[in-house]
Amino acid sequence: MSKLIIPRKTVYRLSLYYRALQRAKANGIDTVSSAALATAAGVKPTQLRKDLTYFGQFGTRGLGYNVAQLSARLTDVLGTTRLQPVILVGAGNLGSALLKYPGFAKEGFEVAAAFDLEPSRQRAKELGVRVLPMTKLTEFLRGNQVKMAILTVPAHVAQEVTNNMIDAGIMAILNFAPIILQVPDHVVVNNVDLAIELENLSYFIQ
Amino acid sequence: MSKLIIPRKTVYRLSLYYRALQRAKANGIDTVSSAALATAAGVKPTQLRKDLTYFGQFGTRGLGYNVAQLSARLTDVLGTTRLQPVILVGAGNLGSALLKYPGFAKEGFEVAAAFDLEPSRQRAKELGVRVLPMTKLTEFLRGNQVKMAILTVPAHVAQEVTNNMIDAGIMAILNFAPIILQVPDHVVVNNVDLAIELENLSYFIQ
Incomplete structure (x- = not known):
């Protein structure tokens, strides 16, 4: 996989999304809407959707994001997959x-x-x-x-x-x-x- | 004096300028050019000049900024004049x-x-x-x-x-x-x- 070039402030927000997803996972939630994920991360839904376009299509219209899949993708991008x-x-x-x-x-x-x-x-x-x-x-x-x-x-x-x-x-x-x-x-x-x-x-x- | 409305990121940079000015003062420097102040604060000169326009004209063309005056203005704006x-x-x-x-x-x-x-x-x-x-x-x-x-x-x-x-x-x-x-x-x-x-x-x- 070639390295994605992502702006610095977006990288910060990816960490926020990752944390919000971890909390969702801890609460037994499998799928989140972009509106719910944005609120949990403290950003606007439009910002969230824009940030996630760096990874191509992720959400399913009307269903939202798969918590486990998006988490895995974020740790991969952030370089925290390994210790x-x-x-x-x-x-x-x-x-x-x-x-x-x-x-x-x-x-x-x-x-x-x-x-x-x-x-x-x-x-x-x-x-x-x-x-x-x-x-x-x-x-x-x-x-x-x-x-x-x-x-x-x-x-x-x-x-x-x-x-x-x-x-x-x-x-x-x-x-x-x-x-x-x-x-x-x-x-x-x-x-x-x-x-x-x-x-x-x-x-x-x- | 009415409250200035300054963007959040600019307020951060004002703190950086203030610190750079304090170091200049400690080194016995009375006047700094915008280029020198920008470098000391870790920002681009154009950014510095843009940020300081919030306070009206401050620098003297060809001479730069008066360290004591600009410091005083910054603590006033930042609300750190008093403890x-x-x-x-x-x-x-x-x-x-x-x-x-x-x-x-x-x-x-x-x-x-x-x-x-x-x-x-x-x-x-x-x-x-x-x-x-x-x-x-x-x-x-x-x-x-x-x-x-x-x-x-x-x-x-x-x-x-x-x-x-x-x-x-x-x-x-x-x-x-x-x-x-x-x-x-x-x-x-x-x-x-x-x-x-x-x-x-x-x-x-x-």
């Missing part, structure tokens, strides 16, 4: 909290290892994952086929760590450090910046 | 990590209180913030002018907690629970869903 290995760099407060996040494995991601300036066996045991020293980062990445990283280091070291990770093969970064990372074109960065999210809300409540 | 009170609901792993986040006060937000099913004095001391029982949520919100909430409760209670908060006056929610919250039109929700961010990256590394 995706990911590393976490910076096991401080936020990094540790994320490592305890129960959703990783459930959603198809496996934390292959965490890295920290000061790893300790105690911490590793608490977190249930290997915590390696930063000096082992390059070696680890070269020896393992990991392409995704979660970055939870302080802002002032984030760019340097990023450069090292990219040299060692990382191609996608979920960045929690409050800076704009400079990366080559083949690398994708998604930013989660708490302060920006709050500022954005702040504007809307004035 | 904004915010509550955090759900002081578990993720909630606790966020409470330890040093950027809150720096960015103009003050955590007025945290709420949890099982508050403890020990926890409150560790976190440096009042941790109140969930049963006090409504009373607290009615007695204090807090309009923003950070929601870090488990998914299965998120909607119920949201309904209670909205009844008590909350108008903006930063939601970390992996569900689509149903809210009335006057309430704004920003979602931070780790699994969705990872899935999105996963698509791009295939």
